[in-house]
Amino acid sequence: MSGATGAVDRSALMHTYPEPPVTFVRGAGTELWDTEGRRYLDFLSGLAVTALGHAHPVVAEAVAEQARTLVHVSNLFGNVVGPQVALTLDRLVGGGAERAGGQVFFTNSGAEANECALKLARKWAGPGRHVVVSTWDSFHGRTLATLHATGQASKHAPFAPMPEGFEHVAYDDLDALADACDPARVAAVLLEPVLGESGVVMPSSDYLGGVRRTAGDARDGNIYIASDQTREQSRESQLGRKPERHECITDDVDFEQDKKEREDDEEDDRVEGEEGCEEHPTILAVA
Ligand SMILES: Cc1ncc(COP(=O)(O)O)c(C=O)c1O
Numbered sequence: 001m002s003g004a005t006g007a008v009d010r011s012a013l014m015h016t017y018p019e020p021p022v023t024f025v026r027g028a029g030t031e032l033w034d035t036e037g038r039r040y041l042d043f044l045s046g047l048a049v050t051a052l053g054h055a056h057p058v059v060a061e062a063v064a065e066q067a068r069t070l071v072h073v074s075n076l077f078g079n080v081v082g083p084q085v086a087l088t089l090d091r092l093v094g095g096g097a098e099r100a101g102g103q104v105f106f107t108n109s110g111a112e113a114n115e116c117a118l119k120l121a122r123k124w125a126g127p128g129r130h131v132v133v134s135t136w137d138s139f140h141g142r143t144l145a146t147l148h149a150t151g152q153a154s155k156h157a158p159f160a161p162m163p164e165g166f167e168h169v170a171y172d173d174l175d176a177l178a179d180a181c182d183p184a185r186v187a188a189v190l191l192e193p194v195l196g197e198s199g200v201v202m203p204s205s206d207y208l209g210g211v212r213r214t215a216g217d218a219r220d221g222n223i224y225i226a227s228d229q230t231r232e233q234s235r236e237s238q239l240g241r242k243p244e245r246h247e248c249i250t251d252d253v254d255f256e257q258d259k260k261e262r263e264d265d266e267e268d269d270r271v272e273g274e275e276g277c278e279e280h281p282t283i284l285a286v287a
Pocket residue numbers: 047108109110111112114139140141142192196197227228229230287
């Protein structure tokens with residue numbers, strides 16, 4: 001072992017990734033230190049995860065306080081903090097002051113967030129409409145389902161066969177998406193608004209609005225799922241209520257409606273005409 005990996009014995013770790021060039025031992029705010037004591041400016045933030053920086057005293061104290069108070073109670077019982085955090089997230093999605101009226105499901109990772117989104121989409125769409133359309137060059141996670149949603153054939157090959165029900169179209173190609181969105185079979189479109197792992201690839205300015213309309217125009221309306229893991233602030237990802245670059249994208253989280261309510265909403269959508277995208281259900285899968 002050499003350089004900044006120092007004397008760390010990695011032999012008991014499964015070799016799923018190449019040897020890291022650097023091993024970090026601590027961080028403070030935007031800075032990191034490696035095993036050799038070298039200081040780095042952290043532009044990567046995990047993979048866009050440490051939005052609050054490293055070792056912020058308030059965050060550290062909150063984590064420690066919770067660990068001192070109650071560690072885990074399983075999903076068989078309630079706790080006080082989960083509902084509070086859900087309310088806070090819903091207010092933030094709503095712009096800070098008012099609630100957006102959505103509901104939160106907590107997961108441990110981006111892949112689990114997407115798994116949950118896929119299951120919700122299938123449940124919402126009902127039997128027979130289970131196909132999820134995503135784009136080539138996308139990345140959606142490492143579980144089998146999210147791996148197949150991931151549009152990179154080289155990543156599928158070692159783990160074949162992939163679970164059934166995933167199809168891919170070219171990114172930033174509305175015609176290809178429209179062709180794929182067969183309303184008799186398709187439950188959802190799963191999309192990185194900006195491609196992350198394949199480079200920071202921005203779509204054309206009319207793409208996200210077009211995706212929303214394509215998904216919404218299909219019979220019964222598909223669910224459009226935005227997988228937004230690396231750009232968690234909805235405004236930055238043009239998923240906010242007042243998008244600066246992309247049109248017609250809202251952050252309604254509305255997937256809990258039963259069939260009757262949905263039919264009523266679809267009637268309202270038809271009355272609203274082209275602006276009907278405001279009512280279209282969206283799941284924000286954010287890790
Ligand atoms: C767009 C996107 N979706 C999903 C994931 C999976 O997240 P996780 O690694 O937390 O499972 C990632 C991870 O980088 C991602 O970039």
